[in-house]
Each structure stands twice: as structure tokens, then as C-alpha cells.
Amino acid sequence: MGLAVAGSLPGIARADSSAVEVTDLRSDPFTLGIASGDPLSDSVVIWTRLAPEPLAPFGGLGPRPVTVLWQVAEDEQFGNVVRSGTARARREQSYSVHIDVQGLRPWRHYYYRFRVGRHLSPVGRTRTAPQYGRPVPGLSFAFASCQAYWEGFFTAYRDMAAQEHDVVFHMGDYIYEYGVGVDSGVRRQPVPVDFTRETMTLDEYRGRYALYKTDPDLQAAHAAAPWIVTLDDHEVDNNWAGPISENNTPQDEFLVRRANAFRAWWEHMPVRMAQSPTGPDMQLYRRFQYGDLVRFNMLDTRQYRDNQAAGDGSKPPNPESLDPDRTITGDAQEKWLLDGMAERSARWEVLAHQTAIAQLDVKAGPEILVPMDTWDGYAASRQRVLDGAQERGVRNLVSIVGDLHRSIVSELKADYANDTAPVVGTEFVGTSISSGLDGMDNDQGGLTILAENPHVKFTNFQRGYVRVDVTPEQWVADYRVADRVIVPDGTISTRARLVVKDGDPSIHVVGGQS
Structure with missing residues (x-):
């Protein structure tokens, strides 16, 4: 259709x-x-x-x-x-x-x-939510992303549903556009032949959401708390950027596909009519405030971004990725974000979005190699947002994201080329719900990121989600991980607990617990 x-x-x-x-x-x-x-x-x-x-x-x-x-x-x-x-x-x-x-x-x-x-x-x-500006003693929430149906069971959602959360955030990749295979991969669940193909039509996108939403653990997590959702690339096409598809399909064709994807996303998400799409356009960025404690800025870093620099992939910083005119948010969204920061209406100012702001050197040795699809490929956007937060006197800047299929906790710095540059915020990258199969405590990629990026304080390569408890005094993040997701009876535990104190963006790792 x-x-x-x-x-x-x-x-x-x-x-x-x-x-x-x-x-x-x-x-x-x-x-x-x-x-x-x-x-x-x-x-x-x-x-x-x-x-x-x-x-x-x-x-x-x-x-x-x-x-x-x-x-x-x-x-x-x-x-x-x-x-x-x-x-x-x-x-x-x-x-x-x-x-x-x-x-x-x-x-x-x-x-x-x-x-x-x-x-x-x-x-x-x-x-x-609490009334705007009213004192709130605490908030408990969770965030998650990336749930390839054929690569694992949604064990993390079973655990999430059993917890007490005031709200849940989903950072994108709720579905994947790829076919799930004739037997749904590790799930061994036969599906109609339509589900083995990549999604293109409206009916195909609708069917993919329906398949994912049949999962009982996902249903339980939705029923347990309200969700605030955005989308990333796989709800449409891998690594799409504005009107540009992964494989450079003619733009008019891709915009029809994007319209199909947006329409199916809206039909399956608990969002307002204000988020309903007009063809290939959809208003996704919006704010949610919890009293005087936390303000969440839900961002859209797909719809308005410039194309990935240097042909995408992981590359050294280059003239295109460093171009001061390039943007990952678009000018209007960036202004909306910075204007909102100037209000300083909450103790914790949170950017809830798709992918990492922090510089992530992924190559061992002196050469720097960074992903072009993250904010590393849009260095000027990163600088404007981080500088803007400082200039506006933001008290506690926190970024919560997904996308990378691994957990990474970083200190956000004003200048990554200067070892003595101040820390201006904190970033919590959550791992995937199921994408990437079981994983392990740390793979070579995670160990390299730890070794090459002194601002990175924790990595993990298992599946799971992040649970956060916020008070006026501190932000406590528990990284909940599954021992296995390729079987339906995996066990969830807390791999690490990380703490950020009010007014101090440095990260304290205080261990894990069952």
C-alpha cells in the first residue's frame, strides 16, 4: 500500500x-x-x-x-x-x-x-507529571533503545515492567527495517513471507510494528508506566539523514518511504495528534518537565541533519565533520534547545535523544578514528550546544542516548583536544534491548574506547536498559543487563551503579548489585 x-x-x-x-x-x-x-x-x-x-x-x-x-x-x-x-x-x-x-x-x-x-x-x-516548577523530591525513570526482534528476546522489558518507574523513555530503533528471517532468528517463530523483506510500503512498516508489539514483555513494560518516545534510523532506513537514504535512493522516492515509516510509527506510538505526520515530515522534538527537578528535551537528530561526513563510517576528524556550518539538529531545533536552556527552570537539564555527543575514538594508538553518524561527525553542533549550555548557566547537563548497542558513560568536555578543558556535563549511553545478541561484559571495541578516551568512565557490551533515580542532590544510574537474550529465560542484574552529584558533572562508579 x-x-x-x-x-x-x-x-x-x-x-x-x-x-x-x-x-x-x-x-x-x-x-x-x-x-x-x-x-x-x-x-x-x-x-x-x-x-x-x-x-x-x-x-x-x-x-x-x-x-x-x-x-x-x-x-x-x-x-x-x-x-x-x-x-x-x-x-x-x-x-x-x-x-x-x-x-x-x-x-x-x-x-x-x-x-x-x-x-x-x-x-x-x-x-x-508534577506541576511545572513545584518541588519534587525524586523521580524514577528508565530508558532503552534498539530491539532487533530476531536477535533476542525482550528480557529487559520483563524486568522493567517489574520495577516502579514514573516514566520510560525510548530513544529509537523500536523496530528494524530489515527482514526478520523465515523463523525470526533466535526466536524460532515462523512469519509470513512479507516479514522476511526490508520494509518499504506502509503495510510492511505496519506489519513490522505489529510483530514487535506481540511480544508479551514489551506489552508489559508499556502497561506499567507512560512512555515518551522518539525514533532513530531503523524506523525508516539505516543511517538515513534528512532526505538522504543509506544507499542514495532518489530523494523523491525516499521521502515517500519516509512518509510510510512516519505514518506507521505514529499509528503505533502513544503520542498526541501534534506528532502525527504530514507526509514525510513529523514534529518529534518536544519538552517534558517534572516540577523543578528535571526537564527532558526530547530531540530529533535524524530529520534535519546534514548527510554523514566523509561517506559515513568511522573516520579521522576531517574538514567536512569539522565544518562550522554543518548541523545534526537543524537550525530551528538548535535555537529551540538553547532558548529553553536559558530558562533554567529545572535542576537537571536532560537531552534525551538518539546517539552519543561525547567524542569516541574507536582506534587504538595515536590516530583518532571517530564515528561519522554520531555527534563526532557534526562537531560544530556539539560545540554550539555544549558552549550554549555553559553560557546559559545550566546547572546539571545530562545526555541520555542509545544507538550504539553498548553501554558507555562519559564526561562531556568543552574541548576534547584539550586534556585540561572543563567537564561541562555527563552522558549515559544505554545498550540495546536485544540488538547484537548476548554480547559480553566487554569486547575489544569497548576496551579500546576505555583506553583511548579518558573521559569515558564505564563500558559494557551486554544487552539491557538503564534505570535512573534523580533527587535534588544526585543522579543515580543503574545499568541493568541480561546474562542472555538468545533464550527466553535470561537473568537481569545491575552491572554498575554510577552517580553524579548536583553541581559536579564528574562520574562516580560505585559498583553493581543483583
């Missing part, structure tokens, strides 16, 4: 809008679970997608809209329902439902569910 580049989701012609609605279904339509996201102090988005046959086009549903009832309550038994209503799940949005539930109280847990006829969804738990 193709997608015209013109037109936004709300304005698409609804040929079935006057048809008689379906009010009951023969089979359970909630096979893809439920989710909530983008919490504000008075509202949160709740989501589901109806799919009695999850891997079939349109979830096996016919052309008519389906009536969906929803409820939000203050208790898990729904004895005190505070908001409720009905929605139409429509074919043109692949029977997804996004409800922006408003009029909620700040910093409270709520429970939500959906009903279609006699079918009742699982119950999800969500939480609103």
Missing part, C-alpha cells in the same frame, strides 16, 4: 466515515496490548490498536470503523472512574486509537482500559 506525501493524518479522506460502525468483534482485538505516553501535569495519551489477527493487513479487520470505549480511573478496580468516552478506530489509521485524556490531577497514578463489545483490554497504569 502506498502513501501520498501530501496531507496530514487528520485530513485524510474518510471513505468509511458514514458506514455503520462495528460494535463487537468475534476475536480479541487487543493482541498488540495497550500503552500510555507523553505525560503532562493534567493529561496523558492512552493508546491501543485493534488487531484480532495481528500479522494480517489492518489486523484482519474489514473496512468499517469500530467503536472503542475507554475508561480512566484512580484505582485498578475502576471503582472511581474519572474520565471515559468512546472513539472510532478507523481503517485509514490502521484501527489505532489515540486518546488525549485531559483534566487529570498532577503527579498521580491512573489506570486505564479499553472495551470493544464483550472484549476488555488489559489494564494499564500511567502517571501524570
Whole structure:
């Protein structure tokens, strides 16, 4: 199924809008679970997608809209329902439902569910944010990325769902555009032949999200807390940059593919209508503030970036990567970020985004070799953001990212060519959920990064996620890792605990625990 580049989701012609609605279904339509996201102090988005046959086009549903009832309550038994209503799940949005539930109280847990006829969804738990500027004694959150379906089970999500988190961040690579193989790799799960091909069409992207969302551990993690999500490259095409694809497809063709990918992403994520795409364009960067404690700047470093320097890959710093006019964020997003920093509205200013800001020399010896796809390939963007944070008096600058399939914790420096340059922030790179198979405690790549980059304080090459507890006094990050992901019964433990004190961006490694 193709997608015209013109037109936004709300304005698409609804040929079935006057048809008689379906009010009951023969089979359970909630096979893809439920989710909530983008919490504000008075509202949160709740989501589901109806799919009695999850891997079939349109979830096996016919052309008519389906009536969906929803409820939000203050208790898990729904004895005190505070908001409720009905929605139409429509074919043109692949029977997804996004409800922006408003009029909620700040910093409270709520429970939500959906009903279609006699079918009742699982119950999800969500939480609103505190009021802007109000004192908040602490925040617990998790962040994750990179979940290749065929390379491992989502064991980390099982552990995440069992923890108490106020919010979860996903930094991208929720799906991969690559085919999953006839038996889904290590999962040994046969799939239709369409799923063995790289995604190009809207139907193919929709099917890939549906496959991933059938995973019970992913569903449990979504149901346990609200999520704030962005995307990276594999939701569209490996290492795409703005209108440029990995293999330099003609740009008009690639923009149609990007529009398909964006449309399917929006249909499957708990985000607002403000994030719905207009063809190949989508507003992804946005802010979330938790009282006076933490402000999260969710960035988009794919849609507006210049092409990777020097043909991509790992290269020495070069005239293109050092070009002062190049950008990874685009001018408008960079201005939005720096203008926001000037407000100094929270104790911890967090950049939540796709890939590493810190310089990462990946070659042993005196020669410097850095990845062109990270901020190393956009050195001027890095300098403007780090200098801008200093100039605006940001108290605690923290970057949380994914993408690299390994854990790396670094001190962000004002000048990586100067060993005595001050540390201006801290960066926590989270490993992958499953991409890269089991991994190991440290591979040669990680050992080289540790040896060649004195600002790097910790590396690990296992799969997992990061759990963070923030107070006014400190930031504590637990790196939760799985011993194995190529089997479904792996064990999760804390590999390392890292602490950053308020007003001091240096990193303290205090060990790990079970």
C-alpha cells in the first residue's frame, strides 16, 4: 500500500466515515496490548490498536470503523472512574486509537482500559507529571533503545515492567527495517513471507510494528508506566539523514518511504495528534518537565541533519565533520534547545535523544578514528550546544542516548583536544534491548574506547536498559543487563551503579548489585 506525501493524518479522506460502525468483534482485538505516553501535569495519551489477527493487513479487520470505549480511573478496580468516552478506530489509521485524556490531577497514578463489545483490554497504569516548577523530591525513570526482534528476546522489558518507574523513555530503533528471517532468528517463530523483506510500503512498516508489539514483555513494560518516545534510523532506513537514504535512493522516492515509516510509527506510538505526520515530515522534538527537578528535551537528530561526513563510517576528524556550518539538529531545533536552556527552570537539564555527543575514538594508538553518524561527525553542533549550555548557566547537563548497542558513560568536555578543558556535563549511553545478541561484559571495541578516551568512565557490551533515580542532590544510574537474550529465560542484574552529584558533572562508579 502506498502513501501520498501530501496531507496530514487528520485530513485524510474518510471513505468509511458514514458506514455503520462495528460494535463487537468475534476475536480479541487487543493482541498488540495497550500503552500510555507523553505525560503532562493534567493529561496523558492512552493508546491501543485493534488487531484480532495481528500479522494480517489492518489486523484482519474489514473496512468499517469500530467503536472503542475507554475508561480512566484512580484505582485498578475502576471503582472511581474519572474520565471515559468512546472513539472510532478507523481503517485509514490502521484501527489505532489515540486518546488525549485531559483534566487529570498532577503527579498521580491512573489506570486505564479499553472495551470493544464483550472484549476488555488489559489494564494499564500511567502517571501524570508534577506541576511545572513545584518541588519534587525524586523521580524514577528508565530508558532503552534498539530491539532487533530476531536477535533476542525482550528480557529487559520483563524486568522493567517489574520495577516502579514514573516514566520510560525510548530513544529509537523500536523496530528494524530489515527482514526478520523465515523463523525470526533466535526466536524460532515462523512469519509470513512479507516479514522476511526490508520494509518499504506502509503495510510492511505496519506489519513490522505489529510483530514487535506481540511480544508479551514489551506489552508489559508499556502497561506499567507512560512512555515518551522518539525514533532513530531503523524506523525508516539505516543511517538515513534528512532526505538522504543509506544507499542514495532518489530523494523523491525516499521521502515517500519516509512518509510510510512516519505514518506507521505514529499509528503505533502513544503520542498526541501534534506528532502525527504530514507526509514525510513529523514534529518529534518536544519538552517534558517534572516540577523543578528535571526537564527532558526530547530531540530529533535524524530529520534535519546534514548527510554523514566523509561517506559515513568511522573516520579521522576531517574538514567536512569539522565544518562550522554543518548541523545534526537543524537550525530551528538548535535555537529551540538553547532558548529553553536559558530558562533554567529545572535542576537537571536532560537531552534525551538518539546517539552519543561525547567524542569516541574507536582506534587504538595515536590516530583518532571517530564515528561519522554520531555527534563526532557534526562537531560544530556539539560545540554550539555544549558552549550554549555553559553560557546559559545550566546547572546539571545530562545526555541520555542509545544507538550504539553498548553501554558507555562519559564526561562531556568543552574541548576534547584539550586534556585540561572543563567537564561541562555527563552522558549515559544505554545498550540495546536485544540488538547484537548476548554480547559480553566487554569486547575489544569497548576496551579500546576505555583506553583511548579518558573521559569515558564505564563500558559494557551486554544487552539491557538503564534505570535512573534523580533527587535534588544526585543522579543515580543503574545499568541493568541480561546474562542472555538468545533464550527466553535470561537473568537481569545491575552491572554498575554510577552517580553524579548536583553541581559536579564528574562520574562516580560505585559498583553493581543483583
